Amino acid sequence: MTIKKEPITTSIFELFKVGPGPSSSHTIGPMKAAKSFLDICNSLPTETISSAKSIDVNLYGSLSATGKGHGTDRAVLAGLLNWTPETTDPKEFLNLLIDQNINYKIQIGEKTIQFNSSNIHFHKGKFDFPHPNTLTFQIKNENNLLHEEEYYSIGGGFIIRKGDSTEQNQKSPKYPYSSMEDVKGILEKEKISLIELILENEKSISGLSEVEINQKMDSILQFMHSAVERGIIEDGVLPGSIKLHRKAKYLYSQAVEHKNKQEGFLMFLNAYCEAASEENAAGHIVVTAPTSGASGVIPGITYLLKKHFEYDQKNIREGMMVAALIGFLVKHNASISGAEMGCMGEIGTASAMSASMLSYCAGHSVNVIEAAAEIAIEHHLGMTCDPIGGYVQIPCIERNAMGSVKAYNAYLLACSGNQAYQKISLDSVIKVMKATGDDMSKKYKETSEAGLALSATEC
Numbered sequence: 001m002t003i004k005k006e007p008i009t010t011s012i013f014e015l016f017k018v019g020p021g022p023s024s025s026h027t028i029g030p031m032k033a034a035k036s037f038l039d040i041c042n043s044l045p046t047e048t049i050s051s052a053k054s055i056d057v058n059l060y061g062s063l064s065a066t067g068k069g070h071g072t073d074r075a076v077l078a079g080l081l082n083w084t085p086e087t088t089d090p091k092e093f094l095n096l097l098i099d100q101n102i103n104y105k106i107q108i109g110e111k112t113i114q115f116n117s118s119n120i121h122f123h124k125g126k127f128d129f130p131h132p133n134t135l136t137f138q139i140k141n142e143n144n145l146l147h148e149e150e151y152y153s154i155g156g157g158f159i160i161r162k163g164d165s166t167e168q169n170q171k172s173p174k175y176p177y178s179s180m181e182d183v184k185g186i187l188e189k190e191k192i193s194l195i196e197l198i199l200e201n202e203k204s205i206s207g208l209s210e211v212e213i214n215q216k217m218d219s220i221l222q223f224m225h226s227a228v229e230r231g232i233i234e235d236g237v238l239p240g241s242i243k244l245h246r247k248a249k250y251l252y253s254q255a256v257e258h259k260n261k262q263e264g265f266l267m268f269l270n271a272y273c274e275a276a277s278e279e280n281a282a283g284h285i286v287v288t289a290p291t292s293g294a295s296g297v298i299p300g301i302t303y304l305l306k307k308h309f310e311y312d313q314k315n316i317r318e319g320m321m322v323a324a325l326i327g328f329l330v331k332h333n334a335s336i337s338g339a340e341m342g343c344m345g346e347i348g349t350a351s352a353m354s355a356s357m358l359s360y361c362a363g364h365s366v367n368v369i370e371a372a373a374e375i376a377i378e379h380h381l382g383m384t385c386d387p388i389g390g391y392v393q394i395p396c397i398e399r400n401a402m403g404s405v406k407a408y409n410a411y412l413l414a415c416s417g418n419q420a421y422q423k424i425s426l427d428s429v430i431k432v433m434k435a436t437g438d439d440m441s442k443k444y445k446e447t448s449e450a451g452l453a454l455s456a457t458e459c
């Protein structure tokens, strides 16, 4: 097994995406796939579309196992209705399919096609597709299939359409890299800083100017912090059959009460991470970081840095860019999908991204940044994904708080040691993550067929 040699061409804003919870692979990805299918149908010949009578959506693997709890049915409908994750109103989104008998109107050019819940098929059991999160779309007339597309939701809201060789962008980065070793080599050779490398690559991949990149980063941070601020005042029960009561508001009030005590700082961190994560579980607007399931870790930590330790906006913004680079490396060389890597791919990656961000924001070297990310991943290896009832709630919400604490400690461990003693590189631990994820039983990869999900069912 070797680190992939193709350069990373992912944009920061593909990794950090605004959209409704609760799951990037089960909600945002399927919504984008459905919208893509709608766009393809719109490009089909008018005579083909004029005879169309129905559209069917088939969900396989993890999408069929936990898609109900993750809102995949609402997501594919939203995409077919031409909604996009960034512009979706979470209230309208949550109202979709509340009544299973409602007929929705899918518009393709002049043609209107009726669509309801019976057109969405959850295919449980074995299947033979190349990715555990597979969905297909079919448009039919009375007797025949007119057109079909197959998509893979590969984690973090990224999708690949069958036949497309890669999800990569057309544009090439100024400084191509595919591993941390490459990154350090470029910095050495070009005599540039890590932020210069990230910014130059983002400019060449996204076509944005530095000013525009900074503005978009600030907007992303604002969305993240809005989720925290909503979550610490919201109360009540989260959607779904397990009737989980929100806790962040209580955690926050406890933190305020104990703010001068030894544990005060950790209590605030817990409250902030759980607040954003509860907002995700509620289906409200969050930012994938790198996924929706892990969308509480970075918002919680950056909120803490801003509100309690008065880090300035530029420092946090740049720390987020460093975090993105770590996310790219994991996505490129392992996976950020719970359906492929278990929770180490989601919370483990978010924790590593956060540990590197903390190290950067505190002014440490690239070696410390790398060590912090490595330590955070190392101590998430083997972490399973077994959400109870298929809802992104237990263990997910607390796991965001735990991932942030591990990130903080990984940063402290990395910056308080001599990096010459660091035995394991970031590239090595990402290889181990990939191998561990490949070996992990699918029962522990976002199917809710074992572990906590099963124990709770038995109870």
Ligand code: SF4
Residues within 6 Å of the ligand: 293, 294, 338, 342, 343, 344, 346, 347, 384, 385, 386, 387, 392, 393, 395, 396, 399, 446
């Ligand atoms: S257990 Fe982890 S990977 Fe699985 S849904 Fe929850 S947050 Fe995502």
